[in-house]
Structures are given as structure tokens and as C-alpha cells.
Amino acid sequence: xxxxxxxxxxxxxxxxxxxxxxxxxxxxxxxxxxxxxxxxxxxxxxxxxxxxxxxxxxxxxxxxxxxxxxxxxxxxxxxxxxxxxxxxxxxxxxxxxxxxxxxxxxxxxxxxxxxxxxxxxxxxxxxxxxxxxxxxxxxxxxxxxxxxxxxxxxxxxxxxxxxxxxxxxxxxxxxxxxxxxxxxxxxxxxxxxxxxxxxxxxxxxxxxxxxxxxxxxx
Amino acid sequence: xxxxxxxxxxxxxxxxxxxxxxxxxxxxxxxxxxxxxxxxxxxxxxxxxxxxxxxxxxxxxxxxxxxxxxxxxxxxxxxxxxxxxxxxxxxxxxxxxxxxxxxxxxxxxxxxxxxxxxxxxxxxxxxxxxxxxxxxxxxxxxxxxxxxx
Numbered sequence: 001x002x003x004x005x006x007x008x009x010x011x012x013x014x015x016x017x018x019x020x021x022x023x024x025x026x027x028x029x030x031x032x033x034x035x036x037x038x039x040x041x042x043x044x045x046x047x048x049x050x051x052x053x054x055x056x057x058x059x060x061x062x063x064x065x066x067x068x069x070x071x072x073x074x075x076x077x078x079x080x081x082x083x084x085x086x087x088x089x090x091x092x093x094x095x096x097x098x099x100x101x102x103x104x105x106x107x108x109x110x111x112x113x114x115x116x117x118x119x120x121x122x123x124x125x126x127x128x129x130x131x132x133x134x135x136x137x138x139x140x141x142x143x144x145x146x147x148x149x150x151x152x153x154x155x156x157x158x159x160x161x162x163x164x165x166x167x168x169x170x171x172x173x174x175x176x177x178x179x180x181x182x183x184x185x186x187x188x189x190x191x192x193x194x195x196x197x198x199x200x201x202x203x204x205x206x207x208x209x210x211x212x213x214x215x216x217x218x
Numbered sequence: 219x220x221x222x223x224x225x226x227x228x229x230x231x232x233x234x235x236x237x238x239x240x241x242x243x244x245x246x247x248x249x250x251x252x253x254x255x256x257x258x259x260x261x262x263x264x265x266x267x268x269x270x271x272x273x274x275x276x277x278x279x280x281x282x283x284x285x286x287x288x289x290x291x292x293x294x295x296x297x298x299x300x301x302x303x304x305x306x307x308x309x310x311x312x313x314x315x316x317x318x319x320x321x322x323x324x325x326x327x328x329x330x331x332x333x334x335x336x337x338x339x340x341x342x343x344x345x346x347x348x349x350x351x352x353x354x355x356x357x358x359x360x361x362x363x364x365x366x367x
Contacts, residue, residue: 109290112318112344180317185305190339191320212322215292218342 115218116194119163119208122217126160132211133159139187140164140209147183149175155204162211170203188212247285249298249361252353255280263355270300270362273355278304283351284311285366287343294367295338297351301326301359308338309350318347326359333362 110118136159144154148168152175155167170176176196184191187209195206210216248269254260262275273279287293297306305325310318321339341349351364 109345112312112347115342115344177316180320184320185323188322190322190341192342193317193320196316215340215342218292218319 119216123163123165129161136164143184143186147179162214164209166207168205173203176205192216245366248363252281252283252361255282266360270360272360273357276357278354278356281353281355285349287349292340292342294340297336297338297364298362300333301356302328302331304354304356304359306336306338306353308341310341310343310347311350312347
């Protein structure tokens with residue numbers, strides 16, 4: 001092969017290598033630009049997704065919390081105020097197209113103290129049913145006479161339309177427990193033990209006895 | 219991918235929440251969940267068939283069962299019982315063993331010994347309260363089971 005041909009081939013070869021290198025460099029630049037654009041898109045999408053994820057997690061927490069709660073008690077006051085929606089709940093109201101809507105917020109379940117207040121208020125608001133209150137008072141009085149320990153006494157007894165309020169005074173807490181186990185078996189309804197308190201030497205118990213077939217507004 | 223993960227989390231929460239709600243809705247316990255209220259009566263109670271509990275003593279004895287509760291509110295209760303002179307009642311009890319609400323005593327119907335379902339009433343359960351079933355089970359009487367809704 002002549003040296004001239006070798007020179008031409010070397011030039012062509014060098015030119016080809018240089019062309020490939022330039023092409024690769026161009027592709028790299030294009031890839032970098034595409035990558036940068038992709039990163040920008042991902043950053044933008046992440047901002048939206050983070051907000052959606054936060055809303056979704058809030059919704060899930062509310063959902064789980066409400067699902068674990070029972071339906072409102074059958075005797076809950078119909079006019080009971082609803083809890084005001086919190087900021088987190090408000091954020092969960094528009095969580096995005098792939099997140100289920102947050103359930104309505106239910107009021108927290110009644111505590112024992114709230115139940116006591118409700119029943120006391122219900123008793124105070126009741127009119128007196130003369131017929132029932134007389135019979136109910138007699139039934140309770142008979143039960144107390146038959147089963148109260150000698151050291152215990154009835155401090156007060158008042159019946160109205162569906163509830164009787166009784167205050168019993170015992171010498172000791174054990175007397176109350178023993179009486180409650182067996183002493184009210186003749187009473188045909190349920191009995192709510194609203195309060196037990198040591199007052200000096202006395203152990204005072206407040207009971208709300210309900211009419212047969214009714215449930216107190218606990 | 220994140221969307222998929224979020225959707226998966228939502229589905230998982232939903233399944234758990236719905237399962238919990240269903241489980242809390244209704245509970246059945248066999249009679250053998252009862253035990254003698256007093257140690258001296260322990261020998262009176264024996265298993266009947268697979269899961270009932272029977273009083274084999276000659277007089278009425280007190281049997282008792284307790285159930286922890288997870289949902290606040292009213293819960294209807296029943297007892298399936300074989301007898302003609304037995305009684306049951308339910309109570310809501312608190313952490314120190316005191317009653318919050320005592321149900322009325324429900325008696326079996328007189329007549330021949332028969333299986334009956336006693337409506338032991340609706341008991342209100344607060345947080346940190348449990349339900350107690352108490353039955354005065356006559357000689358030869360059997361508690362087959364009890365339910366809480």
C-alpha cells in the first residue's frame with residue numbers, strides 16, 4: 001500500500017473518530033439538558049405529591065379513628081353540638097383525586113361524668129307522673145326495707161316520669177356493694193350508679209333507677 | 219410510585235378499620251366463658267356438650283363472666299340458657315370493680331326446662347369499663363352462650 005493511501009486513510013479515520021466524539025458530546029449535552037428538565041419536573045411533582053400525601057395521611061388517621069368509634073348512642077341528645085372541624089380536618093377536605101374524602105367528624109364519646117350530668121339534667125327536666133312515681137317509690141322503698149343493712153339509710157328518694165333519684169347512706173363501701181348485688185332484684189329496670197363518695201363517716205351513693213323498658217340518656 | 223404507595227396505604231387502613239368495626243359490632247361467647255363466682259362453687263360447674271356450662275349441684279349457684287369492651291355506647295345483651303327457674307343480669311363495671319350501670323334481673327320462663335334466650339337489656343359502656351354477666355343457674359341448668367351487640 002502506498003504511503004499516500006495510508007495518509008488518506010489516517011485522515012479519514014481521524015475525521016471519523018472526531019465526528020463520533022463530537023456526536024457523543026452533543027448527545028451528552030442533550031442528555032444533561034433532558035435530565036435537568038426531568039429533575040425540574042420531578043421537583044414540581046414532588047411538591048404536589050407531598051401535599052397530597054400529607055392530606056391523605058390526615059384523612060387515613062381520621063378514617064381509622066372514626067371507624068373504631070361506635071355510632072352515636074341511641075339516647076344521645078339530638079341537639080348535641082357537633083365538634084368544630086380542626087385545621088387538619090379542613091386540610092383533608094380536598095385531599096386530591098386519588099384519596100377518599102375524609103369522613104364527617106363525630107363528637108368524642110361521652111365520659112362517665114358527662115353521662116352523669118345528662119342523667120341528672122334529664123331527671124331535673126322530667127315532669128312527675130303521679131301514677132308511676134308512686135308505684136316506683138313503693139317498689140324501691142320495699143327493696144330498701146328488705147335488703148338495706150341496718151347501718152344504712154335512705155337519705156332521699158324521688159321518682160318522676162321515667163327516673164327515680166335515690167341517695168343512700170352506708171357505713172362502709174362494702175355495704176353498698178353487697179346491697180347492689182342483690183338488693184335491687186325486684187326493680188324491673190336498670191340502675192345507674194351516678195355517684196359514690198365518702199362524706200365524713202358516711203359513704204353516700206346516688207342512684208338513678210330507670211323505668212322498665214327505658215334507657216337513661218347516658 | 220408514590221401514588222401507588224399512598225393508594226396501598228389507604229386500602230390497608232380501610233381494611234383494618236372496616237375489620238375492626240365489624241369485629242366490634244357483635245360478639246358471641248360460649249357458656250364455658252362463665253365460671254363460678256365463688257371458689258366454693260367451682261366444682262358445681264361442668265362443661266355440657268362442647269361449650270355449655272352446667273350446674274351439677276343441687277341448688278342454684280352464681281356464675282359470672284366478664285368481657286372487655288372497645289366501643290363506648292349502649293350494647294344489647296342476651297343469654298342463651300336452659301332452665302325454668304334461673305336468672306341472669308348484666309352490669310357495666312369500672313376499673314375498681316364498682317358497677318356503673320346495673321341491669322334488671324331477667325328470669326327464665328317457668329314451666330318445663332327449656333332452652334330460652336334471655337334479653338338482659340342494653341348496657342352503656344364508657345371508656346375503661348367492661349361488661350359483666352351474672353347468672354343464678356339452677357340445678358341442672360345450662361348456659362349455652364351469650365351475646366353482646
